[in-house]
Amino acid sequence: MRFPAEPFRIKVVEPIRFVAREERARLLEKAGLNIFLVPADSIYIDLLTDSGTSAMSDQQWAGLMVGDESYAGSRNFYRLEKTVRDITGYRHVIPTHQGRMAENLLFSAMVRRGQIVPNNCHFDTTRANVEAQGAEALDLVIEEGLDPVADHPFKGNVDVGKLDRLLSANGRAKVPLAMITVTNNSGGGQPVSMANVRAVREACGRYGVPLFLDACRFAENCWFIKEREPGYAEKSVREIARELFGLADGCTMSAKKDGLVNIGGFLAFNADALEEQVVNLLLRVEGFPTYGGLAGRDLEGMARGLGEVLDEDYLGFRVGQVRHLGETLDAAGVPSVKPVGGHAVYVDARRFLPHVPQAQFPGQVLVVELYREFGIRAVEVGSLMFGHKDPQTGQDVYPKLDLVRLAIPRRVYTSEHMRYVAESVIATHLRRESLRGLKLEYEAPVLRHFTARLREFEPAAAGT
């Protein structure tokens, strides 16, 4: 067996529809070839995101029934607080409705105009929340982390030399905190090693700069440490997680990933002085600190999910399922980012469709084709998402990579579903030369990929 089979059996089923190809083509046309605008119930396998799409366990569903909806002092909050303290060791636990609110609270309390926040790679909401304070969000991932074919076990690592230079040139006055995202979502879901987190901790410690983890996928990261980092094979993932969190001063968390829930998050930290500031803001924008924008039942689901995600049978299956999809595509010659990350396989659309120029959105071409022919929803992470006009020169600026992300929801799809996905991508690769580029017909001034409308070039014009 290439990876462990599902360590769960199915008790409740949710039907998914395989609508006819003509209907899919019609829906795509109506959506302006934008997959965000296609209704989800017309999608067969939805790999748009791993965030908020997990299947909850019977224990989590049962937990909803013991939700205590008291405005203040809900028992579910105390349970969540204990769970997070046990896993992280942090004293203060502030629930939030999702990860970006934890970021908003943290940066509002700690970051000021003109300052710099370093990270391996900021996720887009993290970047937006840093920038909303008038500060700079600086990515310092190692060189290998930017190279789609470099094979490195911890491509999410921070370049500690660059961090050290930043800190020595600016000091704490200019760098109010440093962050590390585990795993590094914007860099392909690549893990960060314990040795790297320790080195960052030491560098930050020399300048008195606090370190926070963006911990959305902490359990997957810890599983990679157990698998790949010398000295960790015999440790439990729970022990590894405790060591990891122990190297930082706090964390932001979107529990929509490794919390195994559909909504929820938290901010956790040790500093007593930070608590008052955060709570005062929380009261204004989110709610009382024992519910933080969530129902009591959501807090219970999150507490139970955080326990379940550390189950090593689950993690072995989870990371193995994603890896197996990546390796199957690789064996068939489909170009993708190496090595496979924790939550998604990233197909390299520019190498997949070398005849489609960046200006014609090769990633989106592949996304459209996977839905029209196979009912699969993937997402473009490339020229459509990040391309823009340079405000000074008016020239089009394109990102370094055009990727198509196949994000795998947790505990949702079976190995047969994944085989279907692999065969569909491979079949598309075999007929790649027949695919045509796309032309943008409408774009919004910001975050254009959500609402853009496109159309296919006529055969003669494509690739020109």
Ligand SMILES: Cc1ncc(COP(=O)(O)O)c(C=O)c1O
């Ligand atoms: C690394 C990372 N940080 C932060 C967030 C934001 O979390 P949320 O969507 O719960 O606001 C995400 C969401 O995808 C993420 O992947």
